[in-house]
Amino acid sequence: MRLVDTAIKRPVSVIVGVLFVALFGLISLFRIPVQLTPDVDRPIITVSTVWPGASPEEVEQEIVQRQEEQLKSVEGLVLMTSESNDSRGVVTLEFNVGVDPDAVLLLVSNKLDQVFGYPLDAERPVISAGGSGPSGAITWIMLEPLPDRDDLDIERYRDYGEEVVKTALERVPGVSRSDIYGGYDRQLQVIVDPQAMAARQITVQDLAQALTRENANTSAGTFDEGKRRYIVRTVGQYQQPSDIEQVVVRSADGTRVTVGEIARTRLGYVRTVASVRQKGRPAIAVNAQRETGANVLEVMDGIRRTIRELNEGPLAREGLYLTQVYDETNYIDSAINLVRSNILIGGTLAVTVLFIFLRSVSSVAIIATSIPISIVGTFLAMWLLGRNINVISLAGMSFAVGMVIDNAIVALENIFRHQQMGKTRVRAALDGASEVWGALLASTLTTVAIFLPIVFVQDEAGQLFRDIAIAVSCSVVLSLNVAVSVIPSLANKILGGDKQRGDVLAALGDRARNFIAQSVFRISGSTVLRLGVITGLIGLSLVIAWTLLPKSEYLPTGNRNLIFGIVLPPPGYNLDELIQVGQTIEDVLRPHWEAAAAPDSPQAQALPGPPIANMFFVAFGRSAFMGARSTD
Numbered sequence: 001m002r003l004v005d006t007a008i009k010r011p012v013s014v015i016v017g018v019l020f021v022a023l024f025g026l027i028s029l030f031r032i033p034v035q036l037t038p039d040v041d042r043p044i045i046t047v048s049t050v051w052p053g054a055s056p057e058e059v060e061q062e063i064v065q066r067q068e069e070q071l072k073s074v075e076g077l078v079l080m081t082s083e084s085n086d087s088r089g090v091v092t093l094e095f096n097v098g099v100d101p102d103a104v105l106l107l108v109s110n111k112l113d114q115v116f117g118y119p120l121d122a123e124r125p126v127i128s129a130g131g132s133g134p135s136g137a138i139t140w141i142m143l144e145p146l147p148d149r150d151d152l153d154i155e156r157y158r159d160y161g162e163e164v165v166k167t168a169l170e171r172v173p174g175v176s177r178s179d180i181y182g183g184y185d186r187q188l189q190v191i192v193d194p195q196a197m198a199a200r201q202i203t204v205q206d207l208a209q210a211l212t213r214e215n216a217n218t219s220a221g222t223f224d225e226g227k228r229r230y231i232v233r234t235v236g237q238y239q240q241p242s243d244i245e246q247v248v249v250r251s252a253d254g255t256r257v258t259v260g261e262i263a264r265t266r267l268g269y270v271r272t273v274a275s276v277r278q279k280g281r282p283a284i285a286v287n288a289q290r291e292t293g294a295n296v297l298e299v300m301d302g303i304r305r306t307i308r309e310l311n312e313g314p315l316a317r318e319g320l321y322l323t324q325v326y327d328e329t330n331y332i333d334s335a336i337n338l339v340r341s342n343i344l345i346g347g348t349l350a351v352t353v354l355f356i357f358l359r360s361v362s363s364v365a366i367i368a369t370s371i372p373i374s375i376v377g378t379f380l381a382m383w384l385l386g387r388n389i390n391v392i393s394l395a396g397m398s399f400a401v402g403m404v405i406d407n408a409i410v411a412l413e414n415i416f417r418h419q420q421m422g423k424t425r426v427r428a429a430l431d432g433a434s435e436v437w438g439a440l441l442a443s444t445l446t447t448v449a450i451f452l453p454i455v456f457v458q459d460e461a462g463q464l465f466r467d468i469a470i471a472v473s474c475s476v477v478l479s480l481n482v483a484v485s486v487i488p489s490l491a492n493k494i495l496g497g498d499k500q501r502g503d504v505l506a507a508l509g510d511r512a513r514n515f516i517a518q519s520v521f522r523i524s525g526s527t528v529l530r531l532g533v534i535t536g537l538i539g540l541s542l543v544i545a546w547t548l549l550p551k552s553e554y555l556p557t558g559n560r561n562l563i564f565g566i567v568l569p570p571p572g573y574n575l576d577e578l579i580q581v582g583q584t585i586e587d588v589l590r591p592h593w594e595a596a597a598a599p600d601s602p603q604a605q606a607l608p609g610p611p612i613a614n615m616f617f618v619a620f621g622r623s624a625f626m627g628a629r630s631t632d
Helices: 002-009 010-032 057-073 102-112 154-170 194-199 204-214 241-245 296-312 314-318 328-358 361-368 370-384 391-420 423-455 462-493 504-526 527-548 575-597
Strands: 045-049 077-084 088-095 126-129 137-145 174-178 184-192 219-223 229-234 246-251 255-258 263-271 272-278 281-288 322-327 562-567 612-619 622-631
Touching: 002 423, 002 462, 010 077, 010 370, 010 462, 045 057, 045 102, 045 296, 045 575, 057 077, 057 088, 057 102, 088 102, 088 370, 102 126, 137 272, 137 328, 137 575, 154 184, 154 263, 154 296, 154 314, 154 322, 174 296, 184 194, 184 204, 184 241, 204 246, 272 575, 281 296, 281 612, 296 314, 296 322, 296 328, 314 322, 314 361, 322 328, 322 562, 322 612, 328 361, 328 370, 328 391, 328 562, 361 370, 361 391, 370 391, 370 527, 391 462, 423 462, 504 527, 562 575, 575 612, 575 622
Parallel strands: none
Antiparallel strands: 045 088, 045 126, 077 088, 137 281, 137 322, 174 281, 184 263, 219 229, 246 255, 272 281, 272 612, 562 622, 612 622
């Protein structure tokens, strides 16, 4: 075979090739994105429509049902769900995996253009790709007052959080968006006097129309004065609450009625749709979502650095600070480190077993080179294919650690056999590798044929396990190249002529060989015995498989040291009532987070559960959820 002959005659070229693979593989290892699981593309389109002041029944009848009538015929639609709330309706469309998201957005937009008869005060539907919830958050951060600043009402700092914290997080490279929950929105309030309005025969609609009409800057044209042209504008936008009180609501019969006569104005706050509490105190929650393809470890480093800068700078001056209560990378680091350690342990065990049976340092060294070359080269292949490092791809590499040395063992054993026949190292390396390269190719193609079809599966399972197929296929293909190029080249240089056999191991090997040979001979001579052995082995395999079969689940949940709970209150509960429910739960759990400062104290040991490092409660709409993380 020409490749084997070239590798033997030009060992320097082989070494240079190996160094190039190692160099670019290590570069790819540091550049390839890192995350917990592979990206699974679920084409989901969300249509949100706001109708201020409408009840859920009105939203469903006047908006959602009309949209569903048109959207149900969109091509590729798998599932359509809708939710109608106070003043808002949401229609969620899920499509087949593999469809073009841009094309789907265009189809949905065209269908919505065919919906007519919206209420006059309903806003235009907003189409967005992805779900409507914050499911992609990689971290949750709480904005709280400093422990010695009990005089601060943190819920009034929502605007400050949006202007300072939210914008700072979104400037971190790799962060796609950041959302803020809880707190009060600043609002200019007009508080009417019903008796004064009734005495002047003015309705709320008259007042609202006057406020809307006067809050505008209007162009009044232009005029020339000498050599200059002037642009005239009438300025009417409100700058302060007193401006609103001067607005004329009605002017008739020589009398004018201003807003100040029938109402008073002030700058106030209105609670948002959600309320957040952290360890029994009001707080504002901020999250951050990662861009697709970004390295989550690098993104999290940037987020931590931004939090530290904010806590030391503008937040400290305001008496506030940020606490990171959830960090996805903690679990990612532990999961990936576990798989990496399994790869190292597997490689070490493989080399150890080789040394026990071969008992030749040169032979083990030659075969062991196939492991790092194949694994490091796989990182390069995955980076070129646009994949990332996750527990699935690393699991594929851990599987491949034991597979990549098979080709090397076969090639080296045949080279050694030819060398034992009295051939020179060069001739033994050439004849031995050339003789088995066809069998090695067939074995490698068989393995690739098993895993590679997963790459072409378009559904969710195919996207999830695509990395494991790519990792195993690339590893065994690289091991084939190592077996027909690197192994003959090294065998020509360092392979010893004899294998050192130990007396004890040799005796055990001879006994095992004789026992197996005699057993096979006896079994082959009797039809009944053959059928009995086959049936017994199959039955034993099925029993063992059934006994050791683990329970089925989509993905292992792992131990994230975090627990979530969902609260479903009776219908009709308002936000204040949900907050009281949360306070009741907090009173029960308060001793647990107070004991977190001294987990070894007698009070902490006497608790029925572990100390709690963080505990939060979020009430929104008509439901609520809570979460707690115990101390590590």
